[in-house]
Amino acid sequence: MAVHVIRVPDLGEGIAEVELVVWHVAVGDAIVEDQGLADVMTDKASVEIPSPVAGKVLALGGEVGQMLAVGSELIRIEVEDAAGATTKTTAAPTPIPPSPPASMPQIRRSSVGHRRRKATFSS
Numbered sequence: 001m002a003v004h005v006i007r008v009p010d011l012g013e014g015i016a017e018v019e020l021v022v023w024h025v026a027v028g029d030a031i032v033e034d035q036g037l038a039d040v041m042t043d044k045a046s047v048e049i050p051s052p053v054a055g056k057v058l059a060l061g062g063e064v065g066q067m068l069a070v071g072s073e074l075i076r077i078e079v080e081d082a083a084g085a086t087t088k089t090t091a092a093p094t095p096i097p098p099s100p101p102a103s104m105p106q107i108r109r110s111s112v113g114h115r116r117r118k119a120t121f122s123s
Contacts, residue, residue: 002081
């Protein structure tokens with residue numbers, strides 16, 4: 001058996017901690033992949049943290065209402081490992097930053113038919 005550790009994800013720029021709102025699991029519960037583990041809240045959003053693995057809950061990383069730092073341990077899950085017992089630490093899913101926009105093609109304007117005018121001011 002291996003232990004899979006899920007850490008509090010980085011939910012956005014500048015977010016250093018989250019509030020643990022509710023646990024959807026308890027120690028000893030058997031869970032399946034993608035099952036909701038807990039709801040956490042920032043000043044901008046409330047997010048459900050899903051399990052990336054199936055297994056048995058070994059430990060919870062905090063109490064409801066507690067503030068948890070980004071990157072701190074959220075939950076430990078015992079998983080079956082065919083290769084032997086190892087410890088695997090995974091951060092919960094993090095938002096993917098948007099990719100930079102593709103460069104815009106350069107537009108060339110023909111100088112034909114376009115004239116620059118000098119500004120004149122009267123006093």
